[in-house]
Amino acid sequence: MAQITEIKNQQKLQGLALQLDKIIHGDCLDVIKILPNESIDLIVTSPPYADNRKKSYKGIPTNKYVQWFLPISYELERVLKSEGSFVLNIKERTADGERQTYVLELILEMRRQGWLWTEEYIWHKKNCYPGKWPNRFRDAWERCLHFTKQKRFKMFQQAVMVPMGSWAEKRLTKLSDTDRIRDESRSLSGFGKNVSNWLGKKYVYPTNVLHLATECSNRNHSAAFPISLPSWFIKLFTEPGDIVLDPFIGSGTTALACIELDRHYIGIELMEDYYKLALEAVDSHRRLVAAVRRSNGKHRRTPESDKQMSPRLL
């Protein structure tokens, strides 16, 4: 009997996994296993924190975290296209007065697994409440680890350019002689700069620190990230029509970002309540985005036309 149920579940999953723009209810390891090789352009996700949230969903003990994650990252590596990216939003917890080291250990193990640890972005939670702890200050940032399969990967830096800012007016009106040539950096790192290159420019490239406010209180999920977080990475690493996977989709934030940016998504969520929450969020966001586009008077894709047009993964 258990075997029949298992086979039925597998059949159900196979049917679902071949379709885009779906949130799938299940354990991500089971679901990712049935996705085709090299079918995903970007993976962006925030997995459960170690042990932290036992009450709301299955917590992973700190000392088992790496062991728990590695089979998942193995499958993620298989389904990611060779020029794709994997952005892992994670932060190690503290226990017994110390920062735990499982994220650092995970990075090392994932490198052994074949991943390149290409970059580390920092999400600075700019609306962090004040607080008081005896041995540290309030935690106001999280890691967004960027892994790739090879050194050459898709990256659209212009998509995330930011306004130059008012500092430029002052700085660029008083250029010194060294500002007008490629000035060798003082650390001799070889990364010199020619400040005059930025004269007349309205937009510049951002840094690897993202200053974004949290949005948990209006998302009904205790660990939701703000929609601007997956949006930023989706713009940076994908083009419209690409496929984004979030194996721990929670309240559906990554799917909402994909709807806004005309990317396809596949989301996976273990907890039934969150799965339903994500479905509702996706549904109302689709309607909202369609209404906004209609009111803008532009001819844009609709959920209906999308359903007909969505290419299959196989």
Ligand SMILES: C[S@@+](CC[C@H](N)C(=O)[O-])C[C@H]1O[C@@H](n2cnc3c(N)ncnc32)[C@H](O)[C@@H]1O
């Ligand atoms: C940190 S939350 C993600 C929140 C999400 N980024 C959002 O904005 O709502 C992690 C989610 O992973 C889910 N989860 C935990 N273990 C899972 C598993 N094995 N497979 C799929 N989802 C899982 C949890 O139920 C939780 O909703």
